[in-house]
Amino acid sequence: MHRRHWLGFVLALLSMAALPASAASRAVWTWERDSYAMLESAEEAQGALTFLHGRGIDTVYLYADAFEGRNLISEQPQRYRRFIADAHMRGFKVYALLGSAYLKTERYILPERRRDAVAMLQRVLDYNAAAPADARFDGINLDIEPHLLDAWDDAHREDLLRDMLDVSAEWMRMKQASKQTLAIGPAVPFWFDGIPVRWRGTTKPASEHLADLYDYLALMDYRDHADGRDGIVAHAAKEMDYARQAGKRVVIGLELGDNELKKVTFHHRSEADLAREMAATEAAYGESPAFAGFALHHYRSYREWSQAQRER
Template sequence: MKCRFLLLFSILLLMAAPLSAAEMRGMWIYKTDEIAASPEASDALFDFCAQRHITDLFWQVHFTKLENGGRELKNAAPTRAFIQHAHARSLRIHALFGDPSHTLRAKHGIVLASVDGILAFNREEPRDAHFDGVHLDIEPHGLLQWKKADPAQKCDLLTQFVEVNHKAVSRAHTAEPGLIYGVDIVFWLDKTTPEGKPAYPVNYQGVAKDAAQHLLDCVDHVAIMSYRDTAEGKNGIVSLVAKTIAYADTTKAKVFVGAKMANIGPKMEGFYGKTETQMMSALRAVDDTYTSHPGYAGLAFFMFEAFKIMTP
């Protein structure tokens, strides 16, 4: 009983005292069912995170659709055990879900039902088995209609994207004020015209600005998919995230800066084919530039399945 009390106390202390930017790192994980079902795989993940100072896992979850239209978390028992073990290793676990179709207003109910599913899981499980956060990965630019849309239509899709996140964060924070709410975004949401105006303005609640700023006004953090194979230079990660972090500095929100090592997309979008040492040497420029910024959360790695097989 004493050991369990000490474990619970340490977890509550971790949640009550967020780490500073220099101490935070995130990572996306997708083969979650396999890891949660295997104590050996879980321990290997925890060791991997400890060696690289990773503190926050964006942990993909899946849901069962209920007859009433609600969503129930799948694999609750192994997920409970995994989260408890993760907390014992000082990791925060964020429930990761979303689909480009969830951008559309007709699908917003699915997102809210999924948030409710996470809230229900947290209510039913012991405190040390709670998800620390919800992390949405919707990506409106992945919609088929985005590829055919004119600028006005893209602005409309981004407006719906902002709306669903405002609805979801309100639902999450109202029901569980301490639950962390995060969202993945692409780096070009705050692109501007030569005149300095938003390239994709979103008019939400009577205010017109870019989607990234609207999100930073309400969420706890964003994770920027700032995928490049270099950190410095005109098209490097440091410059791509500058405006987002500068705006985050004026809010309570934080920005995780994403780096990709998965073999997905053009070669210039990530560090696939390079060693971990080469990648981390390049990414040092991101930390050096932004650690002093209150809006900087830290680096985030896409994704564990690719990271773990990188050459040292």
């Protein structure tokens, strides 16, 4: 083996070995196609869980809504029961991932789409109410991003964020009415902390309103380095501080997929780089009761990125 390839191989092994040693939880977003593949194929499911376990992942955000004309959560719930029970046996937690480019769910914040928004969450609550204890979701991650709407601009963003807060309040009311204890939280870009929103008589950053409503935030803190003014630690500072005061938690999300803007992703960096920057972030926040670990975006990118590392 060429010396450069050998060194890369050794570094990859070292980084993989280091990941499980951390005390911080690690989640991975798993989108429509991959989630359905895992639900419909035991081989796909076992391969995915083996891969994730080997990299210290302990929580799977598993897509739980319609895709390509089917909706397995309501039509074939036994597939979710089987996958979740198996994942639980292997030490994983499983969160229902709600939000979809396929369904364009950013529109669900709009008042005219409230029925769809309510039905989306209700299907997961109904599933959990009917499932055996070992096959229930442990939580829900809502990836509903109003900034993807065509109407998002400086003139309309506060109105759209109020719409998001309105539907968020309804979702949390539904959870309370269901008497279920599963944790619910949204994926939130780090820059929401710079947008003041007046809602229900109070003006504060959008991120703080959302932290007040939900059990946790999954902060889309997409940078490829921990330190500095434009780093992961700095961009999470306001959310971490507010969550600590409010008794809430923050999962720090990192990107692995390809992007023309390199600073937002680890795609161009190594697994050793990822392990180092996560360790630096954990060193900054690991003692805070608000720190709930990391979430990596996303499963398919992670596998392809890891495969590319091995082929270098």
